[in-house]
Amino acid sequence: LPVTTIPVPLDRTLDAPYDVVVGRGILTELPQLLRERCPAHRYAIITDSRVGTLYADRVAALLIDAGLRAATFAFPAGEWNKVRQTWADLTDRLVETGVGRDAAIIALGGGVVGDMAGFVAATLHRGIPYAQVPTTVLAMIDASVGGKTGLDLPAGKNLVGAFHQPRFVLADINTLATLPRPHLAGGCAEAIKHGVIADRAYAEAVGSWARACLARDAAALERLVERSVRIKAEIVAADVAERGRRQVLNFGHTVGHAVEARSGYGLLHGEAVAIGMAVEARLAETVGVAEPGTRAQLLDLLARFDLPTVLPPTLDAADLLEAMRHDKKARAGALRFALPKTLGVMAQSADGEWTVEIGSDEILAALKATRAPDVSPTI
Amino acid sequence: LPVTTIPVPLDRTLDAPYDVVVGRGILTELPQLLRERCPAHRYAIITDSRVGTLYADRVAALLIDAGLRAATFAFPAGEWNKVRQTWADLTDRLVETGVGRDAAIIALGGGVVGDMAGFVAATLHRGIPYAQVPTTVLAMIDASVGGKTGLDLPAGKNLVGAFHQPRFVLADINTLATLPRPHLAGGCAEAIKHGVIADRAYAEAVGSWARACLARDAAALERLVERSVRIKAEIVAADVAERGRRQVLNFGHTVGHAVEARSGYGLLHGEAVAIGMAVEARLAETVGVAEPGTRAQLLDLLARFDLPTVLPPTLDAADLLEAMRHDKKARAGALRFALPKTLGVMAQSADGEWTVEIGSDEILAALKATRAPDVSPTI
Numbered sequence: 001l002p003v004t005t006i007p008v009p010l011d012r013t014l015d016a017p018y019d020v021v022v023g024r025g026i027l028t029e030l031p032q033l034l035r036e037r038c039p040a041h042r043y044a045i046i047t048d049s050r051v052g053t054l055y056a057d058r059v060a061a062l063l064i065d066a067g068l069r070a071a072t073f074a075f076p077a078g079e080w081n082k083v084r085q086t087w088a089d090l091t092d093r094l095v096e097t098g099v100g101r102d103a104a105i106i107a108l109g110g111g112v113v114g115d116m117a118g119f120v121a122a123t124l125h126r127g128i129p130y131a132q133v134p135t136t137v138l139a140m141i142d143a144s145v146g147g148k149t150g151l152d153l154p155a156g157k158n159l160v161g162a163f164h165q166p167r168f169v170l171a172d173i174n175t176l177a178t179l180p181r182p183h184l185a186g187g188c189a190e191a192i193k194h195g196v197i198a199d200r201a202y203a204e205a206v207g208s209w210a211r212a213c214l215a216r217d218a219a220a221l222e223r224l225v226e227r228s229v230r231i232k233a234e235i236v237a238a239d240v241a242e243r244g245r246r247q248v249l250n251f252g253h254t255v256g257h258a259v260e261a262r263s264g265y266g267l268l269h270g271e272a273v274a275i276g277m278a279v280e281a282r283l284a285e286t287v288g289v290a291e292p293g294t295r296a297q298l299l300d301l302l303a304r305f306d307l308p309t310v311l312p313p314t315l316d317a318a319d320l321l322e323a324m325r326h327d328k329k330a331r332a333g334a335l336r337f338a339l340p341k342t343l344g345v346m347a348q349s350a351d352g353e354w355t356v357e358i359g360s361d362e363i364l365a366a367l368k369a370t371r372a373p374d375v376s377p378t379i
Numbered sequence: 380l381p382v383t384t385i386p387v388p389l390d391r392t393l394d395a396p397y398d399v400v401v402g403r404g405i406l407t408e409l410p411q412l413l414r415e416r417c418p419a420h421r422y423a424i425i426t427d428s429r430v431g432t433l434y435a436d437r438v439a440a441l442l443i444d445a446g447l448r449a450a451t452f453a454f455p456a457g458e459w460n461k462v463r464q465t466w467a468d469l470t471d472r473l474v475e476t477g478v479g480r481d482a483a484i485i486a487l488g489g490g491v492v493g494d495m496a497g498f499v500a501a502t503l504h505r506g507i508p509y510a511q512v513p514t515t516v517l518a519m520i521d522a523s524v525g526g527k528t529g530l531d532l533p534a535g536k537n538l539v540g541a542f543h544q545p546r547f548v549l550a551d552i553n554t555l556a557t558l559p560r561p562h563l564a565g566g567c568a569e570a571i572k573h574g575v576i577a578d579r580a581y582a583e584a585v586g587s588w589a590r591a592c593l594a595r596d597a598a599a600l601e602r603l604v605e606r607s608v609r610i611k612a613e614i615v616a617a618d619v620a621e622r623g624r625r626q627v628l629n630f631g632h633t634v635g636h637a638v639e640a641r642s643g644y645g646l647l648h649g650e651a652v653a654i655g656m657a658v659e660a661r662l663a664e665t666v667g668v669a670e671p672g673t674r675a676q677l678l679d680l681l682a683r684f685d686l687p688t689v690l691p692p693t694l695d696a697a698d699l700l701e702a703m704r705h706d707k708k709a710r711a712g713a714l715r716f717a718l719p720k721t722l723g724v725m726a727q728s729a730d731g732e733w734t735v736e737i738g739s740d741e742i743l744a745a746l747k748a749t750r751a752p753d754v755s756p757t758i
Contacts, residue, residue, distance in 0.1 A: 125540075153474055156474070161502060326477075
């Protein structure tokens, strides 16, 4: 089977670097990859109730047919289950089933599964190996690089977690065939972000592939996943030399996380990030960081995927600001944002920082201005 | 103030190595050490209800007087509180008080506090810096080296956790003045272990210091802490080259952890380890690994500290074996033990392993034989 292998360099640990393997119909390669790169006495497949129904039996059968020991541990689907209680339940179930230090974990599912299974792997027996088998665009292009795992607390998203690198990531594009359309579009919001923060030509290409991607054209999706993973891996690698460079990956996320949390997770992560990018691009133009027109170009790209670009009317601007302050990125009380200069180029301050400090008044103004389309009432 | 500084090499991460600073009355050096080695926008002092009453106000006042921001977060004392719920409560309280990524944690207390505060530091915001201020012999000589943090699950001790290295450890011998005598003796059990696994002369010296240590003679305790930290640091360092060497640190702990868990934490960790060493030394003699008489020499050292060396009659041998199987050190179902050849020298198998696989029958026999003194009933 034709596959693309993208090496991910590591900056935080002495663990070996790993590969993201991308292809169509390559789920069958999983047992061999596990044997070679993540050998273990037994495998615990952690998944959620939705993905589990679709793929867990097939993955478990592939492993067992290959002579590997495997068992599935599913938890209820939904971001609101990415919490400490689910982690507690999973760790108890794994230990009670005899999953020891010689076991490994397979994270089968989307971003929530990756975060949860990754945190279980990071903490069980003080850390055991794991492999990621992402089944959403978001998990393939975002969670697959960087080794971030995390849980949400009542006060905000990903407030506890750990860095724990997988042994490999296997991204089978064919699993996207079952992905609901909003999740497909939401994942593409991160691909648009990759274009905005690093590569104008790629941003424009993603826009041109919108129709094909939403129709689940496997070739278009494969190109998108491959290019996005490369961009994220390059940025993470550059962060070794250029401390803080990876901050640009947070574009859209400071506002996006607050929107996601305050909407009670009624919005998908990618939808919240789309709104977040719209607000932060406005901020970038308001404070004079971005070239005029940058925001309009971004809105055009998001619109091609039918992604939301205005705040739901139920969300209060002051309340969102408060949520951002609680977010982990609030440093010494001040809020900082990664902002574009233009599509493909992010702003860097004179002192080398990849984020810009913004005052509360500007943030509140940008939030309020992004509440509804800029139309005057007609009489 | 005269201090001894012991460098701890690191084997698992790219973090900078750190020092264990040992001395008498050196708590006053804490603000300066924090400024130099663990700079942060604010400090969260995590402690338990017992140590908090004794030292938290003083430590907080030292920091505040030095112009640092500090707040105390106490949890109820006792090993049974080293659980996920306490971690959940602490992470919520820290986040709600605005402890962000720019904060650092100070672990003020014994081993339970070190494990809990260390796991909070390892996971809050995916990891923030921390410093250890141990106030027990056990925490000073054991938890201070290795970066292990962990929580207990219903199924066993330390089944979840993370490796997270402190920026420094400050061990003020004067804080041992308030340590209850059983905790003092329990900590010395680990010092005896250090002698058994690495240095016969030190094992004998610890025995000769028993009376002084139990009388809280600061000079004797300082020598013990300093030498034990050096031994543990050397073993951890040697593990880089000699993969698995640190397994010798588990002497007494495979049985000890099971005893501790099954006694409902009615025994201190050090007491359980003393019993564990007595059982495992018997095992070492039974299977022909240890020179005859090794166990008798060990029992003599433990007796000088009034440490227990037989299993409580309430504990069932088969039940303890089951608990060991659930322990994280059970690999592929088989139980392996780090065993002494003689005082100061640990056994190494022909294939270079520092642990020896032992069958269930031998383990059960050793457990049963260590239930009561070997005396025949008199008529």
